[in-house]
Amino acid sequence: MTTDTASMQEAPLTHRRGGGRVGRKALRSAPVASFPTLVRKIPVYEIVPDEAIELIHQESLGILEDVGCEFRDDEAIALWKQAGADVSGTRVRLDRALLMDLVSRVPAEFTLNARNPERSVRIGGNNSIFIPMYGAPYVRDLDNNRRYGTLEDLQNFHKLAYMAPALHSTSSIICEPMDIAVPKRHLHIIHSALKHSDKPFMGIVTSKERAEDTMAMAGIVFGEDFVMDNPVLVSITNCNSPLVWDATMLDAMKVYARHNQPVILAPFALCGASTSASSVGAVAQVNAEALAGVAFTQLVRPGSPQIYGQFMVTVDMKTGAPMGGTPEAAQMMYLMGALARKYRLPWRTSGFHVGSKLNDAQAGYEANMLMHAAILSGANYIWHAAGWLEAGLTCGYSKFATDCEQLVGWYKYAGGLSFEDFKDAMAAVREVGPQGHFLGTQHTLDHFESAFFMPTLMDFNSFEQWNAEGAKDHDRRGLEKARNMLLDYQEPKLDEGIGEALRDFVARREKGLPDTVN
Numbered sequence: 001m002t003t004d005t006a007s008m009q010e011a012p013l014t015h016r017r018g019g020g021r022v023g024r025k026a027l028r029s030a031p032v033a034s035f036p037t038l039v040r041k042i043p044v045y046e047i048v049p050d051e052a053i054e055l056i057h058q059e060s061l062g063i064l065e066d067v068g069c070e071f072r073d074d075e076a077i078a079l080w081k082q083a084g085a086d087v088s089g090t091r092v093r094l095d096r097a098l099l100m101d102l103v104s105r106v107p108a109e110f111t112l113n114a115r116n117p118e119r120s121v122r123i124g125g126n127n128s129i130f131i132p133m134y135g136a137p138y139v140r141d142l143d144n145n146r147r148y149g150t151l152e153d154l155q156n157f158h159k160l161a162y163m164a165p166a167l168h169s170t171s172s173i174i175c176e177p178m179d180i181a182v183p184k185r186h187l188h189i190i191h192s193a194l195k196h197s198d199k200p201f202m203g204i205v206t207s208k209e210r211a212e213d214t215m216a217m218a219g220i221v222f223g224e225d226f227v228m229d230n231p232v233l234v235s236i237t238n239c240n241s242p243l244v245w246d247a248t249m250l251d252a253m254k255v256y257a258r259h260n261q262p263v264i265l266a267p268f269a270l271c272g273a274s275t276s277a278s279s280v281g282a283v284a285q286v287n288a289e290a291l292a293g294v295a296f297t298q299l300v301r302p303g304s305p306q307i308y309g310q311f312m313v314t315v316d317m318k319t320g321a322p323m324g325g326t327p328e329a330a331q332m333m334y335l336m337g338a339l340a341r342k343y344r345l346p347w348r349t350s351g352f353h354v355g356s357k358l359n360d361a362q363a364g365y366e367a368n369m370l371m372h373a374a375i376l377s378g379a380n381y382i383w384h385a386a387g388w389l390e391a392g393l394t395c396g397y398s399k400f401a402t403d404c405e406q407l408v409g410w411y412k413y414a415g416g417l418s419f420e421d422f423k424d425a426m427a428a429v430r431e432v433g434p435q436g437h438f439l440g441t442q443h444t445l446d447h448f449e450s451a452f453f454m455p456t457l458m459d460f461n462s463f464e465q466w467n468a469e470g471a472k473d474h475d476r477r478g479l480e481k482a483r484n485m486l487l488d489y490q491e492p493k494l495d496e497g498i499g500e501a502l503r504d505f506v507a508r509r510e511k512g513l514p515d516t517v518n
Contacts, residue, residue, distance in 0.1 A: 041416030102295035116198035124346035129168035140396035149175030162197035166407035203235035205252035265293030266309030309348035324355035325366020330373035337377030398478030
């Protein structure tokens with residue numbers, strides 16, 4: 001599979017919908033477009049000199065040596081003792097030489113395999129991928145009402161993720177299916193992700209058993225032997241800032257690392273509340289927490305692929321509420337990106353994680369601030385890149401459709417400029433000469449569909465035409481786009497035997513699980 005963005009730029013970035021039933025039938029018969037791994041061809045932005053990054057690095061090592069980090073799991077403590085760490089109860093103090101030796105074992109790049117090999121992607125280096133949001137209990141639905149999410153909503157979002165060419169993963173818990181009992185919920189989440197999309201997906205981390213069920217289901221689709229060594233999913237584990245890795249996260253981490261599956265080691269930091277009220281100070285702490293998690297995975301399985309991560313938002317110091325899209329959140333991304341490059345680690349950040357309740361101007365401003373930083377800081381795994389509203393409490397259909405279209409533009413932006421047609425473009429200037437126009441030149445006819453990003457949700461018409469077509473605002477156009485995408489969806493069928501085996505596994509496991517949490 002090629003990972004050169006030129007392959008994307010040679011094809012149109014948008015398709016034109018035919019009218020009515022005939023057009024929709026033709027669209028369904030065509031293969032769903034999917035962009036390859038984004039290979040960034042623009043430079044990263046260094047917000048501070050190397051000396052400042054080294055200072056943060058040294059302070060992070062000092063935190064782990066002097067203060068230490070809690071690992072609240074007996075097996076984890078035994079592994080640290082065996083490795084020679086300074087352990088007191090559940091507090092682990094890490095010598096910097098031991099820490100950095102373990103961190104150095106993580107591969108700088110790896111392939112994340114999809115059930116459709118054409119959708120497999122590369123993570124690390126100059127590669128970037130976009131992933132939808134995760135974990136919203138609420139949805140803003142197709143009628144623009146805010147309510148609890150359902151399994152049908154989750155399935156719809158998995159379908160939308162499959163349909164979106166610039167999304168490289170289906171995620172998993174895009175929204176919580178609140179109509180499914182909590183002990184059984186993970187089975188339906190993973191089943192939906194595997195059934196409704198053939199892109200890579202994400203695992204479940206809320207218990208050891210649920211992580212094991214995830215791997216069992218992945219084994220049914222990919223083969224048990226394959227998933228013991230080859231990455232097919234990514235999971236998220238959060239350090240409880242400040243400086244606590246709890247038993248639940250460590251249990252999931254061990255399951256996935258033993259299967260050679262990458263885990264995002266990402267402190268969940270509300271800067272000013274769970275960190276000091278300092279952007280630089282917060283980064284030093286979060287870096288220490290992330291490095292401790294990365295190092296632990298190498299005790300479980302040396303050489304396993306992992307993802308250095310962070311989720312850092314500032315809090316409103318008047319109310320304590322998390323804020324999205326702030327300049328400090330963007331600045332902290334640049335610092336984390338520089339640290340990831342220092343350690344040669346693949347790294348994750350978030351892209352469109354906004355605080356706005358609606359798909360409105362606030363959401364647009366916040367999203368642009370954060371995605372610009374994610375791209376220019378060189379992030380490899382750009383999460384929460386579709387649907388996120390209300391600090392992650394809500395996934396919006398309109399926002400999801402808007403984000404998916406905007407990702408096409410960001411993909412082209414980060415792919416850099418091509419000079420392949422420069423000679424032909426200059427020939428067109430000579431052909432047209434003064435006072436002419438270029439609309440009929442061969443160069444324009446050859447390139448008009450792919451030369452420029454042409455969003456369909458943004459309205460560039462005259463006021464009169466916009467008004468005649470219903471004076472629709474962006475939020476309404478996003479809802480219509482989401483509806484049309486769902487009408488166009490056609491399931492990427494699983495092998496009949498694999499599909500049956502997945503359904504049997506879900507049914508069998510459900511029988512042994514309660515309907516309520518004890």
